[in-house]
Amino acid sequence: xxxxxxxxxxxxxxxxxxxxxxxxxxxxxxxxxxxxxxxxxxxxxxxxxxxxxxxxxxxxxxxxxxxxxxxxxxxxxxxxxxxxxxxxxxxxxxxxxxxxxxxxxxxxxxxxxxxxxxxxxxxxxxxxxxxxxxxxxxxxxxxxxxxxxxxxxxxxxxxxxxxxxxxxxxxxxxxxxxxxxxxxxxxxxxxxxxxxxxxxxxxxxxx
Numbered sequence: 009x010x011x012x013x014x015x016x017x018x019x020x021x022x023x024x025x026x027x028x029x030x031x032x033x034x035x036x037x038x039x040x041x042x043x044x045x046x047x048x049x050x051x052x053x054x055x056x057x058x059x060x061x062x063x064x065x066x067x068x069x070x071x072x073x074x075x076x077x078x079x080x081x082x083x084x085x086x087x088x089x090x091x092x093x094x095x096x097x098x099x100x101x102x103x104x105x106x107x108x109x110x111x112x113x114x115x116x117x118x119x120x121x122x123x124x125x126x127x128x129x130x131x132x133x134x135x136x137x138x139x140x141x142x143x144x145x146x147x148x149x150x151x152x153x154x155x156x157x158x159x160x161x162x163x164x165x166x167x168x169x170x171x172x173x174x175x176x177x178x179x180x181x182x183x184x185x186x187x188x189x190x191x192x193x194x195x196x197x198x199x200x201x202x203x204x205x206x207x208x209x210x211x212x213x214x215x
Contacts, residue, residue, distance in 0.1 A: 019101055019127050027108075034061050034086040039116050043080050047105045048147075053082045056207045057145050060175040061086045063202040063209045064143065069169040071140030072097055076130060076158055077147055078123070081109035087143070088118040096121045097139070101129050129154075130161035139165055143173045148180045155181065156188050159212075163192045166214040174210045182208040 027044045032053050043050040049057070061083055066073075073091070075084030078098035088096035098113075098121060100106050106125040113121040126132040142162040146155040162172045174189070176182045185208075189198045193212040202209040 019103060025104075032082070034058065034082060035090045037086065037089050039082070039085065039089075039112075041080060041082065042108055042111050042115065044104060044108060047102060047108060048077075048079045050080070054145070055205060056175040056177065057083050059202060059204055059207050060143065060145060060173060060209055064141075064173055066091060066094075067140050067169060067171045067213070069140045069167055071138065071167050071170065074139040074142045074162075074165065075099070076142060076144040076162065077101075078109050079105045079145075081112045081121075081123070083143055083145065084109070084121060085112055085116055085118045088113075088121045089116065092120055094120065094140075098123045099126045099129070099133075101125075101127060130158060130165065133161070133165060135164075137165060138167045138170070140167055140170045141173065142166060142170070145175050148176070152181065152184065155185070159185070159188050159192060163212075163214060168214060170214050172212045172214075174212075176208055176210070178203075178206050178208055182210075186210060 025044055027042055029042050031040050072095040073087055075098040078084045078100045084096045084098035098109050103125050106123050109123045144158055146158050176185050189212040197213045199211050201211050
């Protein structure tokens with residue numbers, strides 16, 4: 009019998025736990041991350057996430073930040089630590105990733121972070137819960153419909169003048185991502201703000 013390995017978008021990874029801790033610097037802050045099997049990029053902060061973190065400028069509109077597909081927490085925690093006045097909500101469909109993100113929030117003293125395990129992702133958010141900014145390094149391997157569903161939900165959960173930031177590789181769907189964002193937000197409101205090593209960072213502002 010063939011046993012399928014866990015994906016990072018598995019709700020409850022079954023791979024044997026093997027936690028490890030390592031240090032990393034993001035936005036001028038030094039972090040100590042606990043990671044494990046069954047989560048995305050467990051050995052280091054992936055290049056796309058790091059590029060996204062370094063490329064973001066917070067919108068002027070006041071409000072919380074939402075990190076969709078937070079994994080063990082590098083994006084949300086970096087934004088939370090450098091913007092302590094803003095609440096950061098971090099969500100993921102991977103229960104183990106959420107447990108790690110909670111540990112990492114405590115370990116790094118990011119008290120304004122709130123981690124939520126959501127088995128069906130953004131669909132579980134209350135319709136009235138709106139954010140000034142949504143950030144995502146989307147789960148490409150989960151499929152185009154899932155990724156585009158994140159963009160649709162992000163639009164619904166943004167405040168007026170709120171901004172969605174997305175990192176995606178050109179070869180993994182950057183052109184279709186731009187097209188989808190332009191459909192949702194309007195062509196004039198979507199911008200390619202950074203590209204490096206085949207990774208594209210898009211911003212999309214809601215009217």
